[in-house]
Amino acid sequence: MNSSSILSAITFVYGLAGFLYIFAWVFKKPGVGRAGTGAAIIGLAGNTAGIILRWVESYKLGIGHAPLSNLYESLIFFAWTMVLIYLFIERKYANRIIGAFTTPLAFLALAYASLSPNIDDRIQPLIPALKSNWLIAHVITCFVGYGAFAVAFGISFMYLIKHRDPEGKSTLLSRFPRVNVLDELNHQLVMFGFLFLSAGIITGAVWANSAWGRYWGWDPKETWSLITWFIYATLLHARMMRGWHGKRIAYLSIAGFAAVLFTYFGVNYLPGLHSYQMG
Amino acid sequence: MSTKEISADASHFRLWEFFASIRLTIVLLLTLAATSIVGTLIPQNEDPAAYVQTFGPALYRLLSTLGLFDMYHSGWFRFLLFLLASNIVVCSIDRLKAIWQIVFVKIPAFKIARFRRLPQKEEFHDDRSPAQLQDLYAAFIARRFRYSRVEETDEGFAVFGEKGRLTRLGVYVVHLSVVVLLFGGLVSSFFGIEGFVNIPEGEAVQDIRLRNTNDTLRLDFAIRCDDFSVSFYDSGAPKEFRSKLTILKEGQPIFQKDIIVNDPLRYAGINIFQSSYGEVPPNEVKLEFTSQATGKVYSKQAFIGQEVVIPDNLGTFVLKNFERSASFKGHNIGEAFVGVLTSGDGNSTKVTLPLRFPSFDKMRRGRVAIALAGYTPRYYTGLQVTKDPSVGVVYAGFIMIILGCYITFFTSHQQLCVEIIPAGQKSRIMVAGTANKNKVGMQRKVAQMAEELAKLG
Ligand code: HEM
Numbered sequence: 001m002n003s004s005s006i007l008s009a010i011t012f013v014y015g016l017a018g019f020l021y022i023f024a025w026v027f028k029k030p031g032v033g034r035a036g037t038g039a040a041i042i043g044l045a046g047n048t049a050g051i052i053l054r055w056v057e058s059y060k061l062g063i064g065h066a067p068l069s070n071l072y073e074s075l076i077f078f079a080w081t082m083v084l085i086y087l088f089i090e091r092k093y094a095n096r097i098i099g100a101f102t103t104p105l106a107f108l109a110l111a112y113a114s115l116s117p118n119i120d121d122r123i124q125p126l127i128p129a130l131k132s133n134w135l136i137a138h139v140i141t142c143f144v145g146y147g148a149f150a151v152a153f154g155i156s157f158m159y160l161i162k163h164r165d166p167e168g169k170s171t172l173l174s175r176f177p178r179v180n181v182l183d184e185l186n187h188q189l190v191m192f193g194f195l196f197l198s199a200g201i202i203t204g205a206v207w208a209n210s211a212w213g214r215y216w217g218w219d220p221k222e223t224w225s226l227i228t229w230f231i232y233a234t235l236l237h238a239r240m241m242r243g244w245h246g247k248r249i250a251y252l253s254i255a256g257f258a259a260v261l262f263t264y265f266g267v268n269y270l271p272g273l274h275s276y277q278m279g
Numbered sequence: 280m281s282t283k284e285i286s287a288d289a290s291h292f293r294l295w296e297f298f299a300s301i302r303l304t305i306v307l308l309l310t311l312a313a314t315s316i317v318g319t320l321i322p323q324n325e326d327p328a329a330y331v332q333t334f335g336p337a338l339y340r341l342l343s344t345l346g347l348f349d350m351y352h353s354g355w356f357r358f359l360l361f362l363l364a365s366n367i368v369v370c371s372i373d374r375l376k377a378i379w380q381i382v383f384v385k386i387p388a389f390k391i392a393r394f395r396r397l398p399q400k401e402e403f404h405d406d407r408s409p410a411q412l413q414d415l416y417a418a419f420i421a422r423r424f425r426y427s428r429v430e431e432t433d434e435g436f437a438v439f440g441e442k443g444r445l446t447r448l449g450v451y452v453v454h455l456s457v458v459v460l461l462f463g464g465l466v467s468s469f470f471g472i473e474g475f476v477n478i479p480e481g482e483a484v485q486d487i488r489l490r491n492t493n494d495t496l497r498l499d500f501a502i503r504c505d506d507f508s509v510s511f512y513d514s515g516a517p518k519e520f521r522s523k524l525t526i527l528k529e530g531q532p533i534f535q536k537d538i539i540v541n542d543p544l545r546y547a548g549i550n551i552f553q554s555s556y557g558e559v560p561p562n563e564v565k566l567e568f569t570s571q572a573t574g575k576v577y578s579k580q581a582f583i584g585q586e587v588v589i590p591d592n593l594g595t596f597v598l599k600n601f602e603r604s605a606s607f608k609g610h611n612i613g614e615a616f617v618g619v620l621t622s623g624d625g626n627s628t629k630v631t632l633p634l635r636f637p638s639f640d641k642m643r644r645g646r647v648a649i650a651l652a653g654y655t656p657r658y659y660t661g662l663q664v665t666k667d668p669s670v671g672v673v674y675a676g677f678i679m680i681i682l683g684c685y686i687t688f689f690t691s692h693q694q695l696c697v698e699i700i701p702a703g704q705k706s707r708i709m710v711a712g713t714a715n716k717n718k719v720g721m722q723r724k725v726a727q728m729a730e731e732l733a734k735l736g
Contacts, residue, residue, distance in 0.1 A: 063512070124514070124516070125512045125514070125516060125518065127516055127517055127518075128517060128518070128519055128520055128539060128540035128541070128553075129540050129541065131540070131541055132541040184719065191688040191689075192688070194684065194688075195681070195684045195685060195688055198680055198681060198684055199681055202677040202680070202681065205673075205677070206674075206677070209670065210541050210542075210543070211540055211541045211552070212552060212554065212663060213473070213543060213550050213552040213663050213664075213665035213667075214473060214665060214667070215667075215670065215673060216464070218318065218323065218351045220319035223315050223316075223318060223319050223351075224319060226315060227312045227315050227316060230308045230309070230311050230312035230315070231308075231309075231312055233308050234304075234305055234308040234309055234312070237301050237304050237305055237308070238305055240301065259312075267319070270319050270320065
């Protein structure tokens with residue numbers, strides 16, 4: 001049993017959690033929802049174990065390093081932060097419908113990591129540029145931020161559904177959190193994510209300065225992270241202007257998450273040098 | 280008063296309003312986000328010839344005029360950043376006046392009516408009299424709030440508590456940090472240096488090439504590369520690039536350090552980073568001279584430009600240079616060393632020693648055959664040389680932004696009021712509180728406070 005096979009198995013646990021949350025919501029079965037929480041917790045535990053085991057394995061291979069060094073490992077960590085943040089919110093707000101809109105994202109991240117033929121799940125030794133503690137701080141802060149933005153994305157999506165029928169006349173929407181709760185939750189998560197995104201950009205800049213002697217070089221990845229930052233800064237300010245509540249904020253949150261995804265995946269298709277392969 | 284003055288005043292006012300508006304902020308932030316995308320779609324700072332080839336001459340001229348090949352340093356992009364900075368500064372000044380009066384007061388103002396009007400209040404009764412409760416409650420609030428006082432009201436008396444007044448300044452720290460970062464960028468673009476240099480092992484250089492202009496710049500010290508080494512993992516991926524560098528001033532070594540990626544050398548404000556490497560022509564070879572007459576073999580180390588005396592009076596040999604693609608009688612024989620053999624009687628012959636055929640020289644059938652027995656590969660180290668006086672300023676901005684965001688998002692200015700009203704011999708107690716942020720959280724806190732107060736004995 002190695003970490004990759006555990007993490008592949010966890011993909012299905014997260015898939016199951018998502019399915020149970022959706023089932024519980026659509027068919028109003030609170031018991032099934034609790035089973036969903038159980039699956040999410042088991043998944044998170046397995047995800048954690050997988051990350052730790054992978055760390056240990058890398059030391060056994062004699063190339064020990066924190067498992068945060070390539071696309072595969074970052075996706076695993078991304079799924080972990082999403083589920084952790086979601087479970088925290090589930091506890092605080094006592095609502096499992098949010099799970100139906102967020103755990104599937106963790107499932108997709110892990111499924112992509114485990115099943116995509118383009119993603120190498122072998123443990124690789126670190127190339128010189130990646131040998132830096134700033135890299136670890138950079139990846140952790142970025143993905144904690146991304147996790148919060150992912151959950152905010154799911155919640156914005158719920159907002160847009162709910163706001164057409166705020167009274168909850170449709171039975172599917174009756175147990176949704178109220179629109180102002182969704183709006184507030186979105187804002188809280190965006191603030192949390194913004195703090196970590198800022199820290200992520202900053203640790204990245206410090207790392208770049210220690211590796212290449214420049215803290216900012218306008219390469220596409222850096223620029224896209226700044227674009228993402230601008231979008232969320234817009235959201236924070238727009239929210240304080242009258243009339244910018246709810247729907248438009250939800251759209252901005254979704255746009256912000258699209259920018260996150262582009263920073264993460266899309267940039268590799270652009271010309272530039274900020275890839276994990278960089279020597 | 281003339282009308283002219285009034286209109287001047289009005290336009291002054293309008294300009295201020297314009298820069299103080301959050302609507303402008305939103306337009307600017309979204310414009311910056313949208314325009315920044317362009318520079319990620321068009322590769323920046325490439326060779327003009329490559330652009331012409333990709334875009335054609337007409338489109339090239341258009342894009343070049345718009346500054347899109349170096350757009351983050353173009354006038355219009357800088358202008359947008361300048362507008363953002365002005366927006367932040369004006370907006371902050373505009374609001375700071377009001378905030379100042381809340382934050383920097385000796386005695387904060389409490390109005391009981393304000394708390395009574397709050398939609399959510401907690402109420403309960405206590406069997407003790409207001410006088411009995413007063414000290415108990417005053418001490419309780421004083422423990423939990425930075426500032427507190429007791430004041431009489433029209434119905435009884437109230438204990439006020441307040442804390443976190445300074446947290447209202449957090450958002451100004453964030454905004455100031457953005458200005459600091461933009462200022463740092465400006466300093467960097469005026470006074471920063473970004474250059475590179477390749478230094479073969481054993482050599483020293485003083486001139487570097489600047490990345491943006493391709494000009495050379497003379498440093499006031501020389502950098503010598505004493506040694507470069509590269510190691511690989513079994514998979515073939517690079518493991519470590521290491522250069523042993525010495526800083527020389529007027530020929531004297533004054534500082535030495537091994538640098539690897541992520542661990543640069545810093546000297547006199549200049550940073551030297553490991554960035555690339557490559558091979559340079561070797562300058563040292565091992566040669567074997569075979570005497571035709573006796574069959575004896577003599578091994579010798581030869582350096583480029585130095586004369587080697589061959590024993591047995593077979594003459595002298597000077598290694599001249601290394602050629603990437605040498606030719607022999609019109610044929611390309613690849614990489615080779617070329618040297619000159621001078622026999623005892625003064626006749627000189629050119630000798631070619633191709634790497635691929637070490638014993639090639641046998642075919643010359645001279646009195647001595649020269650064979651290449653080995654050579655040491657030689658590297659150059661590619662260094663990035665930078666100077667950026669803005670790093671300190673920018674790092675200060677980084678710290679401010681994190682601190683400011685934390686304060687702004689997760690702390691608040693809280694006020695609490697506990698009013699104690701006599702009800703016969705007993706007391707009626709009202710607890711209410713407000714915060715400038717996270718009102719839901721404050722509500723929870725008020726409820727919890729009321730519960731604890733009710734239990735105080
Ligand atoms: C990149 C630039 C900027 C960043 C990163 C930034 C960041 C922030 C943050 C994090 C907040 C707190 C939001 C919240 O409490 O949810 C905030 C609030 C605010 N920002 Fe900005 N901001 C920027 C530019 C501006 C500009 C140009 C203005 C000028 C009008 C402005 C005006 C304000 C105002 C008025 C507030 C509310 C302050 C309050 O609560 O009293 N910001 N900003």
